[in-house]
Amino acid sequence: xxxxxxxxxxxxxxxxxxxxxxxxxxxxxxxxxxxxxxxxxxxxxxxxxxxxxxxxxxxxxxxxxxxxxxxxxxxxxxxxxxxxxxxxxxxxxxxxxxxxxxxxxxxxxxxxxxxxxxxxxxxxxxxxxxxxxxxxxxxxxxxxxxxxxxxxxxxxxxxxxxxxxxxxxxxxxxxxxxxxxxxxxxxxxxxxxxxxxxxxxxxxxxxxxxxxxxxxxxxxxxxxxxxxxxxxxxxxxxxxxxxxxxxxxxxxxxxxxxxxxxxxxxxxxxxxxxxxxxxxxxxxxxxxxxxxxxxxxxxxxxxxxxxxxxxxxxxxxxxxxxxxxxxxxxxxxxxxxxxxxxxxxxxxxxxxxxxxxxxxxxxxxxxxxxxxxxxxxxxxxxxxxxxxxxxxxxxxxxxxxxxxxxxxxxxxxxxxxx
Numbered sequence: 001x002x003x004x005x006x007x008x009x010x011x012x013x014x015x016x017x018x019x020x021x022x023x024x025x026x027x028x029x030x031x032x033x034x035x036x037x038x039x040x041x042x043x044x045x046x047x048x049x050x051x052x053x054x055x056x057x058x059x060x061x062x063x064x065x066x067x068x069x070x071x072x073x074x075x076x077x078x079x080x081x082x083x084x085x086x087x088x089x090x091x092x093x094x095x096x097x098x099x100x101x102x103x104x105x106x107x108x109x110x111x112x113x114x115x116x117x118x119x120x121x122x123x124x125x126x127x128x129x130x131x132x133x134x135x136x137x138x139x140x141x142x143x144x145x146x147x148x149x150x151x152x153x154x155x156x157x158x159x160x161x162x163x164x165x166x167x168x169x170x171x172x173x174x175x176x177x178x179x180x181x182x183x184x185x186x187x188x189x190x191x192x193x194x195x196x197x198x199x200x201x202x203x204x205x206x207x208x209x210x211x212x213x214x215x216x217x218x219x220x221x222x223x224x225x226x227x228x229x230x231x232x233x234x235x236x237x238x239x240x241x242x243x244x245x246x247x248x249x250x251x252x253x254x255x256x257x258x259x260x261x262x263x264x265x266x267x268x269x270x271x272x273x274x275x276x277x278x279x280x281x282x283x284x285x286x287x288x289x290x291x292x293x294x295x296x297x298x299x300x301x302x303x304x305x306x307x308x309x310x311x312x313x314x315x316x317x318x319x320x321x322x323x324x325x326x327x328x329x330x331x332x333x334x335x336x337x338x339x340x341x342x343x344x345x346x347x348x349x350x351x352x353x354x355x356x357x358x359x360x361x362x363x364x365x366x367x368x369x370x371x372x373x374x375x376x377x378x379x380x381x382x383x384x385x386x387x388x389x390x391x392x393x394x395x396x397x398x399x400x401x402x403x404x405x406x407x408x409x410x411x412x413x414x415x416x417x418x
Contacts, residue, residue, distance in 0.1 A: 394415075
């Protein structure tokens with residue numbers, strides 16, 4: 001950039017110097033003395049026939065015209081000459097009187113057009129200067145395009161990539177004294193951000209692995225406490241103790257489900273959750289429903305005999321989440337219907353509690369979402385999210401429907417085995 005400033009200043013100085021030289025140079029006299037003497041002699045000899053005299057002197061370089069005594073032009077050396085009587089005063093020309101018998105009969109005015117030459121030189125200088133100035137501007141534009149506009153565009157694109165979170169694309173070295181170091185600094189910043197992101201992801205992964213490990217280790221002691229509490233509630237003779245043991249059993253069962261959901265979620269986020277889908281008899285659906293319904297709220301139902309694609313363990317987890325939610329939020333009888341829909345076997349689990357608002361239905365399977373009617377109950381908002389995730393992993397689909405203050409239904413559709 002400094003070079004272009006120097007070049008521009010030098011160009012203007014050179015233009016000023018050249019113009020001063022043109023103006024200071026002595027103009028060349030266009031009137032030749034030999035030709036002037038010949039013209040004066042010939043015009044006087046042929047006067048008053050000035051046109052004939054002029055025609056005899058064709059080819060002379062000296063410009064002139066002839067006037068009568070009153071200043072009216074009567075002849076000129078060539079066409080296009082300004083024949084104004086005051087022309088000689090404007091252009092510093094000089095004139096010679098034509099005397100006959102001592103009286104002025106006319107005048108020969110010789111044109112000294114050195115002013116025209118100066119004007120022409122200035123015009124040529126101005127045009128040349130404008131051309132050079134235009135070429136200089138073109139070169140400046142090309143320089144700016146390569147060394148300023150191009151780098152700025154690259155840096156803008158790179159900043160856009162960083163804003164989108166794409167840190168894997170490096171910044172190529174910009175060959176520019178103004179932006180070279182800046183681009184290197186930008187790329188160092190990108191590498192630091194990428195390194196920080198990887199460290200954050202690694203720390204998050206380690207945190208989830210710790211949660212998975214702890215939740216897995218807690219499950220066994222909680223299961224032991226639940227089993228002991230259930231056994232004591234059946235064998236104790238004290239009604240007060242029996243109620244206490246049943247409360248312990250219910251709470252440990254609740255804790256066990258929450259730990260199971262947490263464990264499943266962490267495995268999912270670590271991409272280590274295994275869903276082993278296989279051809280399964282429809283009787284496994286009935287077994288899962290009966291096993292999950294430990295309060296015996298599910299009314300009698302029938303499952304048509306067929307083969308479906310499912311994971312027995314994961315399907316039990318799905319049904320357990322749905323029925324546990326029904327216990328918690330509705331605490332009513334549970335109706336189960338089953339039927340074929342195209343290439344799917346659909347199991348509908350319906351309770352008759354408060355349900356949810358219509359606008360909340362689409363959010364029920366989102367992580368951590370809980371409806372307005374569930375705020376007064378304990379929960380994590382993970383049950384339906386995990387249920388839908390597991391059903392989709394088995395190649396099926398899950399849909400929630402409700403009518404507020406009337407009923408709530410979960411429809412599980414499992415693909416039929418081909």
